[in-house]
Amino acid sequence: MIVTAPVHFELENEAAGNLIIKTTDVSKENARIKVEAKVINSSRSNTTARIEVEIFDPSSNSIKTLSKNVNLKASETRELIFEHQIKNPVLWSVDAPNLYQLEARILNGSKILDTYSSRFGLRWFEVDTERGFILNGEPIKLIGANRHQDFKGLGNALPNSLHRKDYEMMKEMGSNVIRTAHYPQDPEVYKICDELGLLVWTEVPVINDVTDTDAYHDISLKMQREQILQFYNHPSIVMWGIMNEIFIRLVFNNQITEEEKVEKIRTSVELAEKLEKETKRLDPQRLSVMALHENELYNESGIADITDVIGWNLYFGWYSPGLESFGEFLDEQHRRYPNRPLFISEYGPGADVRLQTDTPLPWDYSEAYQLKLHRSYINQVLERDFVFGMTAWNFADFGSSFRQDAAPYINQKGLVNIDRSKKDIYYYYQARLLEEPMVYISGEHYQTRYPEDENEKVKIIIFTNQDKVSLQTREQEFPSEVVDGMAEFVISLPEGKHRLTAIAGDTFHNREIEVKFRKNLLENIGKQPVTINVGAHVNYTDPLTGETWISDHEYKTGGFGFVGGEVYQRDKNKFQGTASDIQGTENDPLFQTMRKGIEAYRFDVPKGDYRVTLLFADPEFNASEENIYNLSDAQKQEISGLRSFDVRINGTLFSRDLNLARDYGRIRAVEKSYRVKAADKGIQVELPENAGRSLLSGIKLEKE
Template sequence: MFIMKNGLVALLVLMSVYFTQAGNRIIYTINDGWRFAKGASFGAKAEKFDDALWMKVNIPHTWNNLDSDDEIPGYYRGQAWYRKSVFVDKNKQNKRAFIYFEGANQETSLYVNGKFAGEHKGGYTRFCFDITSLLRFGEKNTFAVLVDNSHNPDIPPLSADFTFYGGIYRDVYLQFTEPVHFSTNHYATSGVYIRTPKVNEDEAVVDVTCLISNDSDSKSKIILENVICDASGREVEKTTSTLALPAKKTVTEVQKNIRIKNPRLWDIDDPHRYMVYSRVYNKDDFRLMDEVVTPVGLRWFSFDADNGFFLNGKHRKLIGTCRHQDYCKKGNALRDEMHVRDILLIKEMGGNFLRVSHYPQDPVVMEMCDKLGIVTSVEIPVVNAVTESQGFLDNAVFMAKEMIHQCFNHPSVMIWGYMNEILLRKPYKDKKKLEQYYLDVEKVARTLESTIREEDPSRYTMMAYHNDPDSYEAARLTDISMIQGWNLYQGWYEPDINEFQRLLDRAHRTYKGKVIMVTEYGPGVDPRLHSYSPERFDFSQEYGIDYHNHYLNEMKKRPFVAGSSLWNLNDFYSESRADAVPHVNNKGIVGLSREQKDTYLFYQASLSKAPIIKIGNREWKTRGGVVNTPENMCSQILPVFTNMEEVELIINGKSLGKKKSEDCIAKFNVPFCNGSNTVEAVGRQAGIELHDLISVDFKLIPSDLNQHEVSFSEMNVMLGSPRYFEDRKAGAVWIPEQEYKPGSWGYVGGTPYRRETGFGTMLGSEVDIAGTDNNPVFQTQRVGLEAFRADVLDGEYSVYLYWAELDSDTKKESLIYNLGAEATHSVAGVRCFGVSINGVSVLDNFSITREYGYARAVVKKFKVVVTNGQGLNIEFSRQEGEPVLNAIRIYKN
């Protein structure tokens, strides 16, 4: 090592090195300007095939990105073709050429200039093909790629609670190397593997395994060099060896026992990475032939069944999230920077753990976990069930090997996972068949366990179970993996939230010596929904906070819980779901577009070491409510999330005083006035002062419609519901129902609709309402309603009545992921009723299902002139069955 004082000389040397290296290994993407068409286009692999009328797309690309946003059940699973012409320079004709796919779902076949180049099975791992012999240098080359995301019983996953997007949804790039190069044919890796058999604070021992290919026709003598540099670029150690490479062979060379004194360790708070520069030189003229750069983190770790996780000898409670590669209207076709932002969200939240679920993800995800100090587990997509075939087992084993080798060099990876809720969908009810199925599942599990431990004995293995321990014990799965992951949803799918901690204690007592992690937990949260009487399955922000607060506190109390990964970092598409947001699993703490929900702010305040103060409900820009203070304002609860001891809240310049935070939450009763409101939170602690500010547009509804201090202009009321709903597209707010009192407004008679489930009743319906993107407005209703009255002043009004029939006349398939919380079947029967407004019949013999069918949004608007102080009186007359009303909007014209 030496220092050049002459900057110009130094720059010239660096440029020389850069261009020398660039001349030996060239890598670039070919993502832009592909032609695309769905279907099995006959002859599309041929070089001269006419694709001029095909759609032009850029990669990353999926053909399913909008399928979950429509009202058509299901999504396209089948074949599609991609074609592209690529010019390849003539000066590359003496190099080896490879094409890399970072991910294509799920079966891929490649043709180059009409000739078959290779195929790959599996949608979530990288693969590459040597295309040297198929390219024409100095001219254009035609690439034709057939991708098929059809169900294949031999390829995991068979089913899962996420959409199986088809397409080339990660980068595609070309790579050119010298004939002698680090191998590309070992599971599409760099051909370099770093092991650290010994690490402590005094010394680290590094072994570097290099696979070197000689694709030339003659033997070659080379010098292999591995240089280890620290993060500043300072050389720490260097080792070399001389090798003779036979022609057309790949040789494995291991340089062992490279010692680093007083290493700077990779840790959560200081994720220092060394860089290993692996270089191949021609022995005769010392010409650089190939180079690979591999980051390496020096750390040691362990899990203990009673005391949890230790990193570099220090106890660490792992708290973080799971993550799906999914984004609003993009599906899984995300750009690199979008993956980067997601991992930054976890770090900014204070999280230190990511369960990469349920499949290996984009390489940049692991790179970011390395850079940010986030411990990770990675798993293959063996989810819900297995196929009892050798083909399924072979593909699962191959996926496991791909995952391990492709993620091997990442210091953040400490756990390999391979099964998730594998007994959730049992294919047999017959006892003997089920017993045989258990044996087949056990065979897959034990084969994967032994494969992973053989390929990488340095890391831990994990299997994730759902809350059915008897079945997993019957299949002898609970004693196989080193870590037991438990996906627990008590207080969501099951009614008693306190069963959560009882299940944890049971697992610790029952499975002696097993490490316990909570690998999934979380409620659905629609950030548009709020409730001051929160309950499970209401999808409100407030229930989400209650739920996560309970779970986090119970896990912190138990040192044997090594870690947890809440479900999920982000909302994600799942075609089979309905709920508040159709076709979306909204258990994320951020939304599909990465809006931060209150649950994210709660974790940020709970986990961050730096001072945090964030006003909750911050995206609830349009609020509303009924006057409930003598000052003609509406007082509503507003949370402030902070890790500071005390917080002051100021509304429209007036202080509401200070409050202590409990579990990182301070709740204030805030009096909102009609129109614009400014809310400021101030935290002061140890000489630090933090401020947060939000603006709220509040729509105030008078409690007495005859008084003039607050004028009435509109109200939007959801019947049978205690919730608030923000219609963000219209800038409108829907408020809970109330019982009518003279001079005010509200319902007369009836009861809220509640669906029967295997665990008691729950609010409203979970069905997808066709014809609207405001499901919550239509998913609740008041049944047996007699009237809705509003004692408004004289004038002209528009009255909108909202309906959807929530009781089906046909039996629908139960959604297995709801684990007993699915509604039991109820039949609508015949429902006919009449509606009159101020004594005038406006609807007679009205049947929702006869005219519109089941679960379809219906809105009828009536113009009404109110005179003589009579107000509005909407009456419902029973003719057959019980009248219902889902929501009402009254607008003063």
């Protein structure tokens, strides 16, 4: 509740009481300021008041006070305009976010009836297909991230301190732009961006689909008016977003008729034109923008030509194949539409810090693949001046109710985790964007390496913005040139713990890692169990127990590994395993990957007592729960989704007719442990099939 004097600045409007400060005709020599205010006399009698507008420079020095005396009739609302020109203005920029201050007052004699305060900045900008984005006459490439304000344990309702922390982290990463996808954020956010020097693309939540009703169109226009009028004074805002991926539901809707499709396109284009017209009516100075997903319909419908600039949400190497296809797509668009400024509004793969590998693949959710894709995208954008900027999806992991990835119901494309702990990719952006010297040894969550033996080398990756870097161990020093903000070292390290030091110029960074040879894991099984992420090329570390389930490999005499079978993939084009919420576990990635049709898993261990723990999950939603007793082989073949197998260890039957869906449920984690004695040939776990294909997700071997 806001209590005012009878004479006050108007509050009950779409601007929510904001006085509009227009900064037109800004140059290095001059800046024209126009202040628009509305004053209300809500009393029943006429009155006289004086309205003052005082302007302070970025050093808090008062430079001008403008004033007007007004006679207000009872219940009258009066619009007032104040104008002033500043000579040699102190400009606002991403490197020097200088802010002027405006204070407005309503006085009756010496009595102050109402006050209003706002900061503003003086800058000008434009976008050019040849030179890119130009701020205060200087071209800059815009690189940053999208941001949802979702935070672990809190959801979207955050205190201002956490808003500030996010944007400070983005600035410290080297960002100069952010996109508040897909909704206007807390007013404090824009103040923070003003102060830090972060350019902003802010947008209204007109997302994925348009309803062909007056009510939907009207509320969309109302949201845009409210956004523009409430946040108008913030110099950080350079783009007003009107839509995001507005045809994506249409494209993936197999039930829609051709006639319905035509109408959906018509109403979407009509709304886009309305939003564009309203945006330019209220603010012709800033850029209008919409974000599109990879589909030709945006060009065919003409909707991509409505706003000043467009942003493409592109996921080549993730949802679409081929990292190189990203640049090819951009070149083809620029060839067809040479006068259209392009922005990459979304890009990035999911990454789970629990998953690590040196051989990354799409959809393995490893930090290594996240690095591979982001490195490629940054390089391809920097090579193309007609692409004026890019914002990664997303600054931080966030809740997403329908996603079932490595961490179900979390979108893991963040550069940091949902609790804001940093992934390696955050430091890589620092290496590409910061001017202040930095160096960082990657692997915060990859501190134990498992080469086969002393003949297999270990990969160490260092991020730095310097030209050269050296990696030091206790015994050796390895120099390297830096390419694309990183240097890769492939070195031999003996088994044990190692302290690594990266030195680049006057900066350095230390990290401790441990090397464990796979060939020796069985010899040390009395001290530590052997845990294997069957069917996966990534290591998985359980954050609670600290156990690392190492990547799978084929059996060789004297060691351990799988015999026969193949890696399970539900979607051969995308998924490493199954992207499902595995019930009954928090270690979803361990159960999402598996080997099917496996003949055996062998361990060449000495005689003794052991415990074997097998991990299973039936990944099929249509898995059959049928009982195979009294069924012929022909009858079994007729039952879709039927899977039954036995568990035999060293020839002894431990589990008969194991039907995971029937006995435990579909998409559910199952752990079964058996005490066994190792024979002369060690331990051999076999999974003979009764119907369908056998599956194994993980195996743990412990010495009793």
